[in-house]
Amino acid sequence: MAILTQIYESIHTVNIWQLFAWGSAVKRIVISAGACLLLVAVAVFLLGDRLLMTVVQKQVERNLSGQVLNTLPDGLHLLLCGSGAPLADPERAGPCIMVLAGNDLYVVDIGSGAARNFGLMGIPPGRIEGLFLTHFHSDHFDGLGELMTVRWAGGARTEPLPVYGPSGVEQVVQGYNLAYRQDVEHRIAHHGEAVVPRSGAGGLAKPFTRPGEAEAVEVLNHHGLTVTAFAVPHEPVQEAVGYRFDYKGRSLVISGDTSASENLQLFSEDVDLLAHEALAPEIVEILGRAAANVGMPNIHRITEDILSYHTTPVQAAEIAEQAGVRHLLFYHLIPPLPVKPLEWLFVRGVSDAYSGKYTLGRDGTLISLPEGSDEISVRELL
Numbered sequence: 001m002a003i004l005t006q007i008y009e010s011i012h013t014v015n016i017w018q019l020f021a022w023g024s025a026v027k028r029i030v031i032s033a034g035a036c037l038l039l040v041a042v043a044v045f046l047l048g049d050r051l052l053m054t055v056v057q058k059q060v061e062r063n064l065s066g067q068v069l070n071t072l073p074d075g076l077h078l079l080l081c082g083s084g085a086p087l088a089d090p091e092r093a094g095p096c097i098m099v100l101a102g103n104d105l106y107v108v109d110i111g112s113g114a115a116r117n118f119g120l121m122g123i124p125p126g127r128i129e130g131l132f133l134t135h136f137h138s139d140h141f142d143g144l145g146e147l148m149t150v151r152w153a154g155g156a157r158t159e160p161l162p163v164y165g166p167s168g169v170e171q172v173v174q175g176y177n178l179a180y181r182q183d184v185e186h187r188i189a190h191h192g193e194a195v196v197p198r199s200g201a202g203g204l205a206k207p208f209t210r211p212g213e214a215e216a217v218e219v220l221n222h223h224g225l226t227v228t229a230f231a232v233p234h235e236p237v238q239e240a241v242g243y244r245f246d247y248k249g250r251s252l253v254i255s256g257d258t259s260a261s262e263n264l265q266l267f268s269e270d271v272d273l274l275a276h277e278a279l280a281p282e283i284v285e286i287l288g289r290a291a292a293n294v295g296m297p298n299i300h301r302i303t304e305d306i307l308s309y310h311t312t313p314v315q316a317a318e319i320a321e322q323a324g325v326r327h328l329l330f331y332h333l334i335p336p337l338p339v340k341p342l343e344w345l346f347v348r349g350v351s352d353a354y355s356g357k358y359t360l361g362r363d364g365t366l367i368s369l370p371e372g373s374d375e376i377s378v379r380e381l382l
């Protein structure tokens with residue numbers, strides 16, 4: 001009997017201790033978790049600003065260092081810095097295309113707001129080696145002052161921005177240089193010439209004679225990149241050109257503003273990529289009718305006039321098909337497309353006219369043509 005009592009008591013005692021031990025473990029876990037949460041809360045409270053700033057700083061470092069460009073393979077790359085046109089559009093800056101050939105970065109046209117996309121896309125403007133203007137409608141160069149400034153100040157450049165264009169580019173560059181002269185002096189006085197060298201301010205015009213039909217003029221030949229210009233019809237503008245870039249077996253053509261052009265088709269033969277402007281008449285007509293209905297006859301008139309010197313998406317698709325273009329990019333989209341269904345309307349009929357792949361450009365579209373391959377890859381940076 002005494003033995004049985006001892007066994008019972010020992011079991012009972014053990015159970016009590018085990019329960020106590022379990023209770024302690026749960027308590028310890030709860031207390032530890034609570035302490036951790038409290039510590040995290042205190043850390044976030046005390047270090048929240050610092051954590052936020054660290055995250056933001058990392059992103060800024062990524063953008064400033066041009067990581068996007070540095071990770072691209074050798075080849076020809078098109079970065080769309082402005083896919084829109086003159087009409088206000090919160091999603092699209094004015095026309096602007098960057099071309100990276102190897103390590104050299106160039107810009108074709110610089111529409112309003114486009115220079116601000118450089119920062120958003122992680123492109124250091126200090127790396128820009130030159131600008132090509134397609135013609136002198138203001139929507140294609142109204143960001144020039146901003147481009148000259150951010151390239152100069154952002155890269156401590158010691159030589160002005162070369163601005164290539166048909167005859168008349170001298171006036172545009174001279175005008176901007178004059179308009180920005182006081183700003184240049186203010187910035188040199190503030191930051192010093194080591195930061196903003198006087199010799200690097202502004203632009204330097206590089207005019208060329210617009211070639212005739214079926215002729216091309218070589219505008220640049222550098223580090224394996226050849227840039228040629230050819231005439232496009234954009235009457236009453238006489239000095240309108242498109243550009244073709246060739247680098248290590250890859251090629252792309254940029255239309256600038258043009259009505260449907262056989263000459264452009266000729267110089268786009270078998271290119272990897274054609275970036276073509278486009279105007280959708282049905283959607284522009286909606287704008288025109290709306291303007292007429294609210295008593296704005298001048299806007300109504302402009303919407304009628306512009307139909308004659310641009311290309312419809314289907315016409316651009318037909319040109320791409322005839323030329324054997326491998327990928328078609330629509331940019332300089334007229335009018336703005338604020339809702340998705342309008343994008344569908346914009347490209348209606350394109351697939352019937354063109355058997356290749358096409359992209360409706362957005363600010364931040366990147367199309368890569370790596371050298372030594374047939375690859376064409378498309379991605380969005382924004």
Ligand SMILES: [Zn+2]
Pocket residue numbers: 135137234257
């Ligand atoms: Zn134009």
Ligand SMILES: [Zn+2]
Pocket residue numbers: 085086095137139140257332
């Ligand atoms: Zn334009």
